[in-house]
Structure formats: structure tokens, C-alpha cells
Amino acid sequence: MxxxxxxxxxxxxxxxxxxxxxxxxxxxxxxxxxxxxxxxxxxxxxxxxxxxxxxxxSDPAQAAVLVSQTLWTAQSDGSRPSSVVLTDVANWQIAAAATDLIHHPSNGPVLYFDKDSVPQATLDELKRLNPKGAESNDGIQIVIVGPVSDNVKKQLDDLKMKIDQIAGDDPATVAAAIDTYYAKVAGELPQGVVIGSADSPEYTLPAVNWIAHMPEPLLYVTKDNVPEATAKALEARSGKASIYVLGPESAVSAKVEDALKQYGTVTRISGDDPYENAIAFAKFKDSGNGFGWGITAPxxxxxxxxxxxxxxxxxxxxxxxxxxxxxxxxxxxxxxxxxxxxxxxxxxxxxxxxxxxxxxxxxxxxxxxxxxxxxxxxxxxxxxxxxxxxxxxxxxxx
Known part of the structure; x- marks a missing residue:
């Protein structure tokens, strides 16, 4: 065969x-x-x-539900999430930053809504999961990240679950707000930070699997500029941040890399194209603090x-x-x-x-x-x- x-x-x-x-x-x-x-x-x-x-x-809302069903069987308290992150499928920057909440406080998936409605598959999955409520986050069962329409809010309210929201529609501002939210719930501010381009998903997206696994947030820059919200989030580290710039200079310029040095130590992880860039991130390990996958063996x-x-x-x-x-x-x-x-x-x-x-x-x-x-x-x-x-x-x- x-x-x-x-x-x-x-x-x-x-x-x-x-x-x-x-x-x-x-x-x-x-x-x-x-x-x-x-x-x-x-x-x-x-x-x-x-x-x-x-x-x-290849439908993102369906895929998110299938990933959720694969990882959270919801057959016992131990196999149910504490909370679920909900975000707009059309805004990759906000959705990517929101993956920082997968591990803590949620131990739960990211599911999608559309601009004007929540897909039935998403609603059904929320009911199946029946999130327990995150103990460290005041029993919250759903965290909405980014803007939400009145109709979406009504559909979610009808579920009778405890909901919180990280509002905003500017990716850099929302990413910084997620960083603050995480620190409040966790009781400490992670010193490590991943910096990604808000304009180049093909270079930024390898970060999502890491921040879904570990506490470091994803903060945004453009090729030649550090947004004010990102700068303030880095300032909160009092010059001690461990900053990892993901992507080549075509995505995040040397000028931005230099500007970030005032907030802590800066390390660039990059490849010449998106494939090599993702490999470089999978291989990278900072021996000083353990940041990075460091996958170089079977x-x-x-x-x-x-x-x-x-x-x-x-x-x-x-x-x-x-x-x-x-x-x-x-x-x-x-x-x-x-x-x-x-x-x-x-x-x-x-x-x-x-x-x-x-x-x-x-x-x-x-x-x-x-x-x-x-x-x-x-x-x-x-x-x-x-x-x-x-x-x-x-x-x-x-």
C-alpha cells in the first residue's frame, strides 16, 4: 500500500x-x-x-474548536479549562497577543467570534467545555480580548457565564493591556518579552506557541517605530527586561532594535525567510534564563x-x-x-x-x-x- x-x-x-x-x-x-x-x-x-x-x-473557527476538543476532553474537572479566551478571527495581531492567556490564567483554548456574531460551533464548544472559572482571576470563565459587537456580547451573555474583557482595537495597546492583565492575575510581571512586527505575521507568529506555553508576553513594534504602549510596557521592567526580537531587519529594523536597548538586554532571533525564522526560534535557547525551545535533538x-x-x-x-x-x-x-x-x-x-x-x-x-x-x-x-x-x-x- x-x-x-x-x-x-x-x-x-x-x-x-x-x-x-x-x-x-x-x-x-x-x-x-x-x-x-x-x-x-x-x-x-x-x-x-x-x-x-x-x-x-481550514476554517479558523472550526479549527479552534477541534484543537479545543483534542486537548480538553471535558470529561472531568481536571480535563475542563478554567477559562476560555475569545477574540475576533479577523484581527490576527490581537488574537496572537491573546495566546499569552492560554496557560495562565485560563488553561484553556482561544476560540473565535466574527465581527457581528459568534459561530454556532464556538457557542457549542463553550457549552461543552463549561469552564470552571479561573481561581486566580475571580472565577472568570470567558476573557474577551479586543473589540466586540453588541450582538456578540448578547450571544455570550446568554450563556450565563462570568465574563471579563480586555478592550481596545489597536494591537500594540491591546498587547500591552494583556501584559498588564497577566501580571495582575499572576502576581508578578515577567521580565522576558517577545517583540514582534505588527505588520509581518509570517515572522511574528512563531511567538504564539511559546507565549501560550510560558509567561513572556508578545509586544508589538512596526518596522521603524516602537509604539508608545509598547514603550510603557517595557518601562515597567525598570531597565531589566530580557527582550527577544523575532524576525529579520526587513520586519524589525536595526533602528528599532537599538531603541529597545534602553529597556534591557536585546537579542534578535531571525532567519532569512519565514521558514528559517521559525526554525531559528525553535532552536533558540537562552542559557541564562531558560527562554526558548532549544530543540536540536530528536x-x-x-x-x-x-x-x-x-x-x-x-x-x-x-x-x-x-x-x-x-x-x-x-x-x-x-x-x-x-x-x-x-x-x-x-x-x-x-x-x-x-x-x-x-x-x-x-x-x-x-x-x-x-x-x-x-x-x-x-x-x-x-x-x-x-x-x-x-x-x-x-x-x-x-
Whole structure:
């Protein structure tokens, strides 16, 4: 059986197993759904291979719900979130900064609303999760981040849950407000800060998986300017901030990097293109304070998306918080760029006597086959497979 047939067989199997996993009790006959009607179900929500699991939709609201269902089973108090972060799917900058609240205080996902309404899939997921209320945050069950319409507010009020809001529509201002909110709830202000470009999601988005996992916030600059809100947030660190600029000078200029030095130590983490930039962030580790993934050896998990859908990348950010914690890597629709392929080759697990020794790699893939093809999923799967240290054929016997 060839690789594509294997994926097809797994799809049919999972389709049978997961036929009852629908949104709002509805079904959709299309096996590969990309639709603005987020009240419809994804017929095959997950597609698995031996080393990968695909969140099988390219609709961001649906993807956020599937990520939530994957990580929070809501079958016990321990598997329910404390709170849920809700934000506008159309504003990637605010949504990305909001992922700082995934770990603390929420231990919960980011879900999406639209400009004028909350998708039925999101409402159903909020009911399924039934957030416990964050003890450190006065029992809040939903944190709205960014602006919200009266109709959205009414739909959420009808849920009879305890709601808080971090208001505002300017990304730099809202990001700074999230930083303040986090510090108040946590009881301390993180000294580490990730600085990203508000204009270049392809270079900034690798930060979301880290801040969903650790306390550092994401604050914004433009290529040549430090917004006042960002400057004030950095000033609150009293010159002791550990500042990590993410992206090359084409996204954040050397002028801005120099301007940031008055607030603390500045380190740039960058690559020449979005693929290499994400790899650089996945590899980086600050030995002085432990900041960064530092992934340079086998035995890890990764989250793959394409560069052209920031909302999908943000929906998948919780994959760095629970389970096999995963940094974000970018891929192309039909296969991995050479830089990503080479990185995974360096991380390929090797066994001496038996593949049962481990370690193993795994990847989450977010997006249907219109975003990342089945062939590309198969390629990622192959590159994560454990192989003999001798270099022999891994399938010729042990």
C-alpha cells in the first residue's frame, strides 16, 4: 500500500470512529470542509498517520474548536479549562497577543467570534467545555480580548457565564493591556518579552506557541517605530527586561532594535525567510534564563501550518501548552521547503537495536488538504519516522 493510500485508509477509519463527533449535532457530507458556515460539522475532523495528526479544516473557527476538543476532553474537572479566551478571527495581531492567556490564567483554548456574531460551533464548544472559572482571576470563565459587537456580547451573555474583557482595537495597546492583565492575575510581571512586527505575521507568529506555553508576553513594534504602549510596557521592567526580537531587519529594523536597548538586554532571533525564522526560534535557547525551545535533538513534537493563514496558526497555539508541547514550524502546501526538511533530518530519531527504544517525533498539522496536501502530510510523516542508527532500511527488520 503506498503512502497516499495509507492516509486514505486512515481517513476512512477515523471517519467511522468519529462520525458522532459533530458540532451542534449536524453533519456535513464533504470529507474536506472549508466553509464560512461554522455551524456545520467537519465530516472527518482528524486525519492521523503514524507520526502526524491533522486538524482537518481550514476554517479558523472550526479549527479552534477541534484543537479545543483534542486537548480538553471535558470529561472531568481536571480535563475542563478554567477559562476560555475569545477574540475576533479577523484581527490576527490581537488574537496572537491573546495566546499569552492560554496557560495562565485560563488553561484553556482561544476560540473565535466574527465581527457581528459568534459561530454556532464556538457557542457549542463553550457549552461543552463549561469552564470552571479561573481561581486566580475571580472565577472568570470567558476573557474577551479586543473589540466586540453588541450582538456578540448578547450571544455570550446568554450563556450565563462570568465574563471579563480586555478592550481596545489597536494591537500594540491591546498587547500591552494583556501584559498588564497577566501580571495582575499572576502576581508578578515577567521580565522576558517577545517583540514582534505588527505588520509581518509570517515572522511574528512563531511567538504564539511559546507565549501560550510560558509567561513572556508578545509586544508589538512596526518596522521603524516602537509604539508608545509598547514603550510603557517595557518601562515597567525598570531597565531589566530580557527582550527577544523575532524576525529579520526587513520586519524589525536595526533602528528599532537599538531603541529597545534602553529597556534591557536585546537579542534578535531571525532567519532569512519565514521558514528559517521559525526554525531559528525553535532552536533558540537562552542559557541564562531558560527562554526558548532549544530543540536540536530528536524526541519532540511540532505544529505545522502554512504562512498564509495566521488565524489557523493561532488556533493551533494550545498544542504548545498541553500534551506533546509543540513549537510552530511553517511548511508549503505541497511539501516542506529545504530548510525545514534539513531541520527534521537533523532531528530524525535513531535506534541502535530496536525502534521500541525511541525517542519519537510527532507533528500536528492544521488545515485541510486545500492548505496542506495529503502528499505533504505523508512527507512530514516520513521525516519524523524513527530509523536505525546504522543507516540501513528502517523497514527491513530489526
Amino acid at each position: 503506498n503512502k497516499l493510500l495509507k492516509i486514505g485508509a486512515v481517513t476512512v477509519l477515523l471517519g467511522s470512529i468519529l462520525a458522532g463527533c459533530t458540532f451542534g449535532g449536524k453533519t456535513n457530507e464533504a470529507a474536506d470542509v472549508k466553509t464560512a458556515d461554522t455551524s456545520s460539522a467537519v465530516a472527518v475532523p482528524w486525519i492521523g498517520t503514524k507520526n502526524t495528526t491533522r486538524i482537518n479544516t 524526541g519532540h513534537n511540532f505544529s505545522f501550518v502554512t504562512t498564509d493563514s495566521p488565524a489557523l496558526a493561532i488556533a493551533a497555539a494550545p498544542f504548545s501548552h498541553l500534551g506533546k508541547h509543540a513549537p510552530l514550524l511553517f511548511t508549503e502546501k505541497s511539501g516542506m521547503p529545504d530548510s525545514v526538511m534539513n531541520y527534521l533530518m537533523d532531528l530524525m530519531p535513531k535506534f541502535k537495536d530496536s525502534p521500541a527504544e525511541g525517542p519519537y517525533n510527532h507533528a500536528w498539522i492544521t488545515g485541510d488538504s486545500s492548505a496542506i496536501t495529503a502528499k505533504a502530510q505523508s512527507e512530514i510523516d516520513d521525516m519524523l519516522e524513527i530509523s536505525p542508527a546504522s543507516g540501513e532500511n528502517p523497514h527491513s527488520g530489526h
